[in-house]
Amino acid sequence: MKTLNLTLTNTYSKLYLNIANAIRNAIKNGNVAPSEKLPSARKLAEQLKVNRHTIMASYNELVAQGWVETQQRKGYSVAHSLPIYKALTYDKTNHSKVQKHEWRIVKPDDKSSQRPASSYQYNFAGGNPDISLFPFNEFKGYMNDALNRPPINELNYGDNGGFPPFIKEVSTYLRRVRSITNKEIIVMNGTQEALYVISQVLLKKGDKVAVENLGYQPAWKAFKNSGAHLIGVKQTHQGIDVEHLEVLFKQHKIRLLYLTPLHQYPTTTTLPVAQRLKVYRLAQKYNIPIIEDDYDHEFHYESQPLAPIAADDPAGLVIYLSSFSKIMFPGGRLGVIAVNKTLAPHIINYRTLMNHKANVILQDAVARWMQDGAFERQLRKSTRLYQKRRQCMVDILNKFKQEGLNLDFTLPAGGMALWVNIGCNAKKVSMLAREKNIFLLAENAFHLNEENCQDKFIRLGFSGQSEENIKQGLLLLKPLLN
Numbered sequence: 001m002k003t004l005n006l007t008l009t010n011t012y013s014k015l016y017l018n019i020a021n022a023i024r025n026a027i028k029n030g031n032v033a034p035s036e037k038l039p040s041a042r043k044l045a046e047q048l049k050v051n052r053h054t055i056m057a058s059y060n061e062l063v064a065q066g067w068v069e070t071q072q073r074k075g076y077s078v079a080h081s082l083p084i085y086k087a088l089t090y091d092k093t094n095h096s097k098v099q100k101h102e103w104r105i106v107k108p109d110d111k112s113s114q115r116p117a118s119s120y121q122y123n124f125a126g127g128n129p130d131i132s133l134f135p136f137n138e139f140k141g142y143m144n145d146a147l148n149r150p151p152i153n154e155l156n157y158g159d160n161g162g163f164p165p166f167i168k169e170v171s172t173y174l175r176r177v178r179s180i181t182n183k184e185i186i187v188m189n190g191t192q193e194a195l196y197v198i199s200q201v202l203l204k205k206g207d208k209v210a211v212e213n214l215g216y217q218p219a220w221k222a223f224k225n226s227g228a229h230l231i232g233v234k235q236t237h238q239g240i241d242v243e244h245l246e247v248l249f250k251q252h253k254i255r256l257l258y259l260t261p262l263h264q265y266p267t268t269t270t271l272p273v274a275q276r277l278k279v280y281r282l283a284q285k286y287n288i289p290i291i292e293d294d295y296d297h298e299f300h301y302e303s304q305p306l307a308p309i310a311a312d313d314p315a316g317l318v319i320y321l322s323s324f325s326k327i328m329f330p331g332g333r334l335g336v337i338a339v340n341k342t343l344a345p346h347i348i349n350y351r352t353l354m355n356h357k358a359n360v361i362l363q364d365a366v367a368r369w370m371q372d373g374a375f376e377r378q379l380r381k382s383t384r385l386y387q388k389r390r391q392c393m394v395d396i397l398n399k400f401k402q403e404g405l406n407l408d409f410t411l412p413a414g415g416m417a418l419w420v421n422i423g424c425n426a427k428k429v430s431m432l433a434r435e436k437n438i439f440l441l442a443e444n445a446f447h448l449n450e451e452n453c454q455d456k457f458i459r460l461g462f463s464g465q466s467e468e469n470i471k472q473g474l475l476l477l478k479p480l481l482n
């Protein structure tokens, strides 16, 4: 038996455990092989100048853990079968096999290497809710209720479409505020999960998806990940150009249309009723499903928002998406799909491949919050505040205009941002702003084809920060807009 070189550390308070740890490391490192005999307790005790009983305690510990075996009169040896040892030798000897293995690599977002928008003192990222407005204390009560009377059966697997009391509340709410009926509600971990699953269910490699020329990149990425090609639809000052849509439907075999009709992302325009009807008729004629992303319908200011296309969908073509990220916070990861009853089970079954369900306790608490009416009270409160912030931004920009700045914008009927024409150099302005601790995006960030970029527009979010911050940030930005 060769001498066992051990490196003792003071990891544990007991000596026998430190010795056991050193022997285990020697085995892990391959200094002694499976089945190889270990030094007797007496020999190792002499080598380490400790009591023989201490070494026996170390060996017994390793026997209990499965690293060492002991046989009558034969002393101690390394266990003959160690899974960890097999894994190590596999890596060492079959290196080529490991290297040949192919991974599907998802390229990180260009933005992922940059400083997050929330770390800027003046954050004009469009579409940010003010999370500090969320009534955490009030919501704690609903969480407590959910935990005090836990829905034991629902906390298990099953019911993958969502927690029934939450579905009931959302159905009532969407029926009342968005006139959505005759659709099945599926609870998702936010809109992004919904977009991913819908893409997987509906699209195959080479399919064409029509999207707004200026639009929502995360949705596009989910479509492209399914192998789809994106076809850009032109936009007018009212939203998508329906004539162009018709040309595209004739020219290409479009498989899916993705739209943000209420507050177009990022230009904030509202698609008028007549255009919506035309879009729907076209979709019906060519039998093309529409994803209607109604991501911030809650924040509409002077009037009730126009009903979504999904509200009048006799052919069951519209896959309607609504998110709780703006009402609550993006980290809540809660959103819903309202879809026709034929497609619903396929979406649920696909989602079950990646995740069984959304967080049931959270759904339970939100359902209680909704049922109590506190949810809509909170919505009214934040809508009033966002309206004031929109006005604050509008007043400042109008003042800048009076002072001679070349600015142009249309007051959006709702949403969380303004789309402002600054004439030129929008991208440069967005970059220079960062040096002043201001975050904003210019139109180049939203184009499907950058060659369409006129470099004129910036998007200024007003909902995520206080009026004071809006004022200070815009004053700092002003010299860049000249």
Ligand SMILES: Cc1ncc(COP(=O)(O)O)c(C=O)c1O
Pocket (backbone or CB within 6 Å): 127, 190, 191, 192, 193, 216, 260, 265, 293, 295, 323, 324, 325, 330, 334, 335
């Ligand atoms: C166009 C659009 N859709 C959906 C969402 C919400 O996405 P999620 O529910 O995945 O947070 C956002 C949020 O920024 C958005 O801008």
